[in-house]
Amino acid sequence: MKSFFLIVAACASSTLTATPTLAIERHQIDSLPCASIQAIVTREGAAILRYRSKRDPSLPLYDRYVANSAYCSFGEYAAPAIVPSADQKSCRLRKCERIEFDFPEPD
DSSP states (O other): OHHHHHHHHHHHHHHHHHSOOOOOEEEEOTTOOHHHHHHHHHHHSEEEEEEEOSSOTTSEEEEEEESSGGGSOTTEEEEEEEEOOSSOSOEEEEEEEEOOOOOOOOO
16 A cells, blocks of 8 residues: 555656746847837747847846736736836836735724
């Protein structure tokens, strides 16, 4: 009986560890036009975009950008965001932000 439970536990463990994790692609966007950056995010649903700071080019910046709120965690939504691109200062995208609730003060 013990061996049966050990086999079941081993099978369950290997099933859990064998499932593929969802990998997120990372892209260096310094030389890409805005339309290409937007197409990447739309195609992949979520992507990490890396670029150099305009104020300090030695400083790399990055964040996770999404196509819509379906790629955000519970309690988050796809808020407007911008990144620099090769052809525009402000390429419009979306990234996940926490939903903030403003409850009225009790009287």
